[in-house]
Amino acid sequence: MLGSDFAAPLGGTDLLRGHLLLSSTSAGFDANGDMTRISAERGHKLWSEWRRRSEDWNNSAQYEQLSPRFANDNGFVSQTGLRRATVHLNRRLPAQTLALPALGDWAALEADELELQLRLMQSQTLDDPQQAVKSGEVIERQLQPGFWFAAARNTGVWGHLGLDQQRARSGGPLHQPRTLNLGFESNPNAWLTFLSAELSWGQRLDVEADRLGRGASLLLQAKLRSPLPWGWWLELEQQLGQSHVRNPLGQRSYIEANAQTLAVLHLSARDSLRAIAQQTRYQRVAEASLAAADERSSHLSLVFQHRFGLSRLFSLGLVSVLDKTSQQRDTELFAKASFAYQP
Incomplete structure (x- = not known):
């Protein structure tokens, strides 16, 4: 890969600003996936971007093009064979007090920053004869008016309407979810x-069924930090997420749920013990198709780490993955030493 x-x-x-990346690869897969x-x-x-920031406006526009054969081994590209144009228009307003009169003064909130926002985006396919994809088919359009404001304690609150269009597969209908x-x-x-x-609620796209259904998604995250006896410190991070879409019968067509707990026990300035536990579940009810x-x-994942210096450390860990559907477990033990040499 070569780029600038x-x-x-x-x-x-x-x-x-912008960048251009060129790739060439001879690695492929056969019919068996090998x-x-x-x-x-x-x-x-x-990828290119123009940005303007002033006292009254914070605007930007991006254009992105990814060819069908781009080798995205870096893991930061989720889709290829498309071109995408995005515009963000943000009108900055003076600091002010936000309040609901019916709730009284206790519900007032001092907004240090306030923006009225509009997001516009269109994504289209590029010509790909190998996959029988024609150029110019709309993948997704977004029209999302909304707001954002910042308050004390680094508090940010935002909301927007999703007046979008989405296509589940090439050649399929262009749906109009409203969220x-x-x-x-x-x-x-x-x-x-x-x-x-973060909460999203309304008409959502069920990609596998290629239809809209009423649904919601919710993501919660919290980070805690607390001192312990013996001079230890504990950092704890918890994430919980769930999403679903209902079918025409009112049933939850599918449910996706995930939970992650990250705990770091700092035993000293040089020693720490890190644990990560993740749970995922995907359920779908049977339908005609x-x-x-x-x-x-x-x-x-459990990892013990000891630092010998600024750029020298030793890690000893265990990783265990269990597929509860097949009851197959993969376990890995590892040891790693790393250092940076400066002549």
């Missing part, structure tokens, strides 16, 4: 260092 990026300030309020050598395939990724999206984040105090919640599914998995 650029950034060019345009006066005191404007910035132009890796094999193939004729070299070349691809590219182009209400709300969220907030804050740093409440010294022991509850971070708290956030869809098979029932109940897939569950758990992941456990």
